[in-house]
Amino acid sequence: MSDNLSRIVPVLLQGLPPTVIATVGGIVLTILLSVPAGLLLLSSRRWVRVLVRIYVEGFRGTSEVVQLFWIYFVLPVLIGFQLVPLWAGVLVLGLNHGAYGAEIVRGAVQSVPRAQYEGAIALSLSPAQRMRRVIFPQALVEMLPPMNNLFIQLLKSTAILALITVPEVTRQARDVLIPNYGDDTILIFGLVFLVYLVLAAILTALMRLAERIASRRVGRRPSRAARVAARAAGPGVSDRMAGI
Amino acid sequence: MAAGSTSLWDWDYAFSIIPDLLKALLTTIEITVLGSAVAFVLGLVIAVVRRARIPVVDQVLWALVEVIRSTPLLVQIFFLFFVLPRFGLTLSAFVVGVTALGVHYATYTSEVYRAGIDAVPKGQWEAATALSLPRSRVWTGVILPQAIPRVLPALGNYAISMFKEVPLLLAIGVVEVVNAGRELGSETFRFTEPYTIAGVLFLVLSYPASMLVRRLERRAAVR
Amino acid sequence: MITFDAVEKRFGDNVVLRELSFDVAPGEHVTLIGPSGSGKTTILRLLMTLEKVNSGTISVAGRYLSHMVKGDKLVPSDEKYCREVRMRIGMVFQQFNLFPNMTVRGNLIEAPTRVLGLSKDEANARAQDLLDLVGLGEKIDAHPTQLSGGQQQRVAIARALAMRPDVLLLDEVTSALDPELVAGVLKLLRDIGESTDITILCVTHEMGFARDFSDRVMMFDGGRVIEDAPPEKIFSDPDHRRTQDFLQAVLNH
Numbered sequence: 099m100s101d102n103l104s105r106i107v108p109v110l111l112q113g114l115p116p117t118v119i120a121t122v123g124g125i126v127l128t129i130l131l132s133v134p135a136g137l138l139l140l141s142s143r144r145w146v147r148v149l150v151r152i153y154v155e156g157f158r159g160t161s162e163v164v165q166l167f168w169i170y171f172v173l174p175v176l177i178g179f180q181l182v183p184l185w186a187g188v189l190v191l192g193l194n195h196g197a198y199g200a201e202i203v204r205g206a207v208q209s210v211p212r213a214q215y216e217g218a219i220a221l222s223l224s225p226a227q228r229m230r231r232v233i234f235p236q237a238l239v240e241m242l243p244p245m246n247n248l249f250i251q252l253l254k255s256t257a258i259l260a261l262i263t264v265p266e267v268t269r270q271a272r273d274v275l276i277p278n279y280g281d282d283t284i285l286i287f288g289l290v291f292l293v294y295l296v297l298a299a300i301l302t303a304l305m306r307l308a309e310r311i312a313s314r315r316v317g318r319r320p321s322r323a324a325r326v327a328a329r330a331a332g333p334g335v336s337d338r339m340a341g342i
Numbered sequence: 343m344a345a346g347s348t349s350l351w352d353w354d355y356a357f358s359i360i361p362d363l364l365k366a367l368l369t370t371i372e373i374t375v376l377g378s379a380v381a382f383v384l385g386l387v388i389a390v391v392r393r394a395r396i397p398v399v400d401q402v403l404w405a406l407v408e409v410i411r412s413t414p415l416l417v418q419i420f421f422l423f424f425v426l427p428r429f430g431l432t433l434s435a436f437v438v439g440v441t442a443l444g445v446h447y448a449t450y451t452s453e454v455y456r457a458g459i460d461a462v463p464k465g466q467w468e469a470a471t472a473l474s475l476p477r478s479r480v481w482t483g484v485i486l487p488q489a490i491p492r493v494l495p496a497l498g499n500y501a502i503s504m505f506k507e508v509p510l511l512l513a514i515g516v517v518e519v520v521n522a523g524r525e526l527g528s529e530t531f532r533f534t535e536p537y538t539i540a541g542v543l544f545l546v547l548s549y550p551a552s553m554l555v556r557r558l559e560r561r562a563a564v565r
Numbered sequence: 566m567i568t569f570d571a572v573e574k575r576f577g578d579n580v581v582l583r584e585l586s587f588d589v590a591p592g593e594h595v596t597l598i599g600p601s602g603s604g605k606t607t608i609l610r611l612l613m614t615l616e617k618v619n620s621g622t623i624s625v626a627g628r629y630l631s632h633m634v635k636g637d638k639l640v641p642s643d644e645k646y647c648r649e650v651r652m653r654i655g656m657v658f659q660q661f662n663l664f665p666n667m668t669v670r671g672n673l674i675e676a677p678t679r680v681l682g683l684s685k686d687e688a689n690a691r692a693q694d695l696l697d698l699v700g701l702g703e704k705i706d707a708h709p710t711q712l713s714g715g716q717q718q719r720v721a722i723a724r725a726l727a728m729r730p731d732v733l734l735l736d737e738v739t740s741a742l743d744p745e746l747v748a749g750v751l752k753l754l755r756d757i758g759e760s761t762d763i764t765i766l767c768v769t770h771e772m773g774f775a776r777d778f779s780d781r782v783m784m785f786d787g788g789r790v791i792e793d794a795p796p797e798k799i800f801s802d803p804d805h806r807r808t809q810d811f812l813q814a815v816l817n818h
């Protein structure tokens with residue numbers, strides 16, 4: 099077993115780059131989508147809200163695996179060229195989690211007290227300045243804990259890229275290691291779990307840092323209560339920020 | 343048959359595969375219901391046991407919950423599928439699926455129950471203690487009846503969420519909707535219709551369900 | 566400087582202001598008094614364009630505020646027009662409404678740099694002068710949350726003044742303060758009133774302050790001005806029974 103360990107680990111680590119690329123790419127796309135979508139959900143124009151709602155409910159209402167298969171197997175037929183599996187995966191991860199993120203952004207922006215808008219109006223700031231300079235920085239503090247949860251979900255979702263042949267960690271284990279090292283199944287899975295745990299820990303540490311910075315900028319301490327609430331709130335998406 | 347048809351969307355073909363997809367949808371729902379039952383019960387057990395703060399047991403449970411929450415469900419499905427047989431326990435893919443989903447989601451629901459239990463005012467515990475109620479009766483008669491209604495919306499959301507993750511089980515051969523679509527598609531080399539219909543089926547069930555949960559949530563909020 | 570012409574304001578069925586008309590001359594200090602719910606805050610919020618009128622017009626410095634001229638018609642003002650007129654008006658809120666995501670300096674230079682287009686240096690110099698004026702010169706890099714209520718309110722006053730408004734609106738600016746902090750803020754307002762020619766509209770329950778600060782006091786009730794007179798007159802010899810009762814109640818509380 100110990101001599102197999104030295105053969106198993108490198109194979110698993112070969113899967114690390116695709117997993118990390120998918121996670122980082124997915125998170126970047128999630129942010130790029132959820133911020134504008136969340137703000138547009140608060141637009142005063144009805145048709146804008148309806149349009150964004152369709153995106154949000156469409157992606158939250160269907161299965162991520164369906165979205166993956168649709169984009170990987172169906173979309174090429176419509177657009178006429180095949181997508182690189184890893185990028186198809188990043189696209190799905192971003193679109194899917196961006197829809198959930200939009201609700202987080204909307205809720206956080208709505209949680210900023212009305213008085214802050216009025217203070218900004220009284221200083222003649224334009225609507226864009228109000229949002230960018232006054233409201234959003236305060237909303238950011240509210241959205242980071244639930245965003246941390248969302249990003250962890252996204253990291254875990256990268257495993258489904260195994261289903262479209264991306265050689266990431268899960269696929270390396272399933273397709274390369276299990277067939278070749280059948281006696282070491284438990285060891286293999288232990289290592290796979292470890293890889294994801296470490297990645298999740300790194301992600302959380304980075305998000306905590308961001309929370310601390312954002313909180314300090316609004317003169318607060320990061321709130322443990324907000325993190326606990328975000329964990330308990332779950333996938334649904336309440337009108338209030340956090341669940342119960 | 344529609345095989346080789348070059349149109350983007352073939353209605354005849356689409357209608358011809360609906361019965362098979364619906365049958366697979368039924369399997370998906372079945373797995374969701376059973377998986378949710380496991381998650382709801384096991385989650386409650388975890389929450390109640392963890393509240394007792396029994397040394398060692400508490401740390402072990404904590405570690406298990408953290409590991410399961412932070413690692414992919416798909417890996418856990420593979421784990422059960424490949425590791426259990428090594429201990430002489432060969433379960434059908436269906437049972438592995440229900441177990442994996444149930445246990446994975448139990449780690450989420452345990453947090454939900456915990457928040458719900460924490461939300462019951464301390465005075466309720468003290469009042470129950472003052473009446474010398476036995477511990478088990480405090481739980482079943484006082485605390486849980488107050489905690490559970492509060493957590494129902496969150497549990498509902500997790501059930502819906504689980505429903506949408508059932509397709510992961512195609513990786514171990516369960517014929518749920520997406521897998522059924524894949525089998526149908528590989529006979530005809532048309533995937534547009536099966537996967538699109540699969541998406542629509544998920545949307546048609548989960549969107550109204552989440553609306554319902556949201557309404558429940560609002561009702562709970564005003565109470 | 567300020568003209569209300571037959572202004573009506575409703576919230577649903579609740580008519581808060583009916584056919585309200587009054588003028589305020591440039592540089593005048595006017596205090597609004599009246600029972601809770603009589604619409605004093607609403608008047609200030611209308612002037613700050615935080616609310617819209619249902620009918621009638623409001624103008625400031627000869628320009629319509631509630632409406633704008635389009636061709637030869639008067640139409641409700643849009644956001645862009647509002648912003649133009651709004652720049653002449655400053656407001657201080659009961660709850661300060663400082664921005665917690667900025668330092669004191671940030672709060673003071675934000676609008677001057679971004680709205681008035683001042684350079685950073687100019688805005689900083691202005692901020693420092695104003696903070697010295699309100700007695701918080703050394704707090705420029707503090708965070709609003711590190712300040713007491715009275716200090717926060719003084720920063721809020723400085724923030725409003727940094728825009729060099731023609732009109733300043735003060736809505737119960739001392740109501741949220743601990744009693745021992747009230748006098749300092751009121752003294753500051755008196756100084757500002759004496760040393761500038763800003764037109765000031767003020768809502769307060771501090772009758773002593775109203776008496777020596779205002780040129781005119783307006784008593785509101787039921788959505789109307791029921792008495793409008795210099796403070797000496799209102800406080801010693803009011804014409805209306807309602808005013809008498811109200812002052813009795815406030816002074817004896």
Ligand SMILES: Nc1ncnc2c1ncn2[C@@H]1O[C@H](COP(=O)(O)OP(=O)(O)OP(=O)(O)O)[C@@H](O)[C@H]1O
Pocket residue numbers: 576579581599600601602603604605606607608
């Ligand atoms: N946004 C709103 N929606 C509905 N009603 C409102 C709103 N703002 C004010 N009102 C109502 O308008 C009336 C006048 O309110 P306003 O705040 O102007 O009174 P006020 O004279 O400032 O009272 P106070 O001395 O208590 O501050 C009240 O009846 C109030 O309930």
Ligand SMILES: [Mg+2]
Pocket residue numbers: 605606607
């Ligand atoms: Mg008021």
